[in-house]
Amino acid sequence: MAFPQTRLRRMRRTETIRNMVRETKVSVDDLIMPLFVCPGKNVSNPITSMPGNSQLSVDLLVEECKKLVALGIKSVLLFGIPEHKDEHGLVACEHNGIVQQAIRAIKAEISDIMIVADVCNCEYTTHGHCGTIVDGDVHNDLTLETLAKQSVSLAEAGADIIAPSDMMDGRVGKIREELDKNGFYNVPIMAYSAKYASAFYGPFREAAESAPKFGNRASYQMDPANSNEALREVEQDIIEGADMVMVKPALSYLDVIRRVKDTFNMPIVAYNVSGEFSMVKAAAANGWIDEERIVKEILTSIKRAGADIIITYHAAQMAEILIRENK
Template structure:
């Protein structure tokens, strides 16, 4: 009978050795927690399709931001629900807009928590698209001017980083120039460099109240069938001054995360989007999966694919599990959930 010279199970047999040779690691420092700030007072409205995630008024956002910081999650990314929306999305770049006021409140109460801001128009326009509408479509170049104003207003309010998600051509250069020319050359820019037109965004559109009132976003977001275009998009943003490149969504595009990480010598982020979050929550509610295990396996898949940073609604859960030593423990659980 043949016996293999190399036996992989020799190392797998003891937890101490499994931990020692683990190729991929995960920590709370890898996480960015998305939050939805709503105009008003006393608001804490759970998003029906995203259990555990809320639209919140500023005082409640600040309270949760403190919790996030105490859990060891180093950063949040903010999305806003303004009092009023209009065709030009004016609240997006108002000095007293919902996000600008939220930034100030968080930085005052939790100064060491990094505040990143989503730079886009869809949450602030009454038509739900990511820019100025002309002839039934988003006008790219006119939108660039508003995005630059929005990013600058966030920096003035105290944002630590800006993250344009609109997918307009040239927006990284426009924002970088606006920041640099106004004394904010030290503010880093995390670009949604590769953002696909995806069905996984459905729950987010409820959360941010940003569903397009006509058409869709396929004229400016990427075709899910395209791989080489992702590299072209990312390269454009590198050349325009991006500091971090993001791929969105996450799980259906792990191959793209790896390609971007291999191609460019910049930190790479991945957005574990709302639909991915909601699928795990729904399956766990039905008792079909071990929720903690699937969350951690999902996070590990992002890291293994090459992501340095993970934007995820699971951030608080992951941080709590890591504190319990769950990363080391996960390999002791077989497929049926036993030990």
């Protein structure tokens, strides 16, 4: 039926009706908060390009996790800033590596938290690339060995989920093989499956001290122009044993999230990355936008596109918004 019998505005007339028929709702259960851990004690290094975020020493990181759990955020993604780096990123595999220390400390004090451990080498290599360099480029198969060792070390420390973000071919299969071989067959893999060579990562590279010293990452991260390729990447990771697949970044790739969701019966993760976060903060600081409304709209759009899980630096802020709205 058409107007005047059909009046779609009837279902928007009051807040109660709007809440009742709302198709997409973001919950704290959907959110993962990324955190950066650094050496030292009582250290908090503000990340200037990501207002409200800091590199935190292990002791302060534990306290930050307690605050997040109190808000209902029970999942964190850890990135490490090591005391020293090497050519291959082997420092990331050490028993007492910075992230390994953080995992053990968090688990010792907080029982109700899920720790996702990022697996990559860019924070740990002297050159800032995601693996072993041979003839000026990252050598895929040599890098797999380091990634697998790092994954096992993080699982031994108590990581609940292993999240390889390097975009090497075959890394999910190699990591799955090594985890299983070492008895960690129940540890899931959250694969950064469609990770694009994006300009939106700029602030993260300050936060993780991971900017490449030469060249760029276009030879291993995906071309922003491609979406068919993303489906091939996701399919390959699923075949190799990924339990969750990720699209990164989120906002400029909502179409990719939707295509992945429509194609694969898998939990879909979207990473609302640092540049997306920092643009909101900058615009809000200038009074150009209503920050809370923008944050809600962004996260809702990511979930509406098909994401089941959202990694976002807005996680704590969104939790506070939901607490106020649910009072």
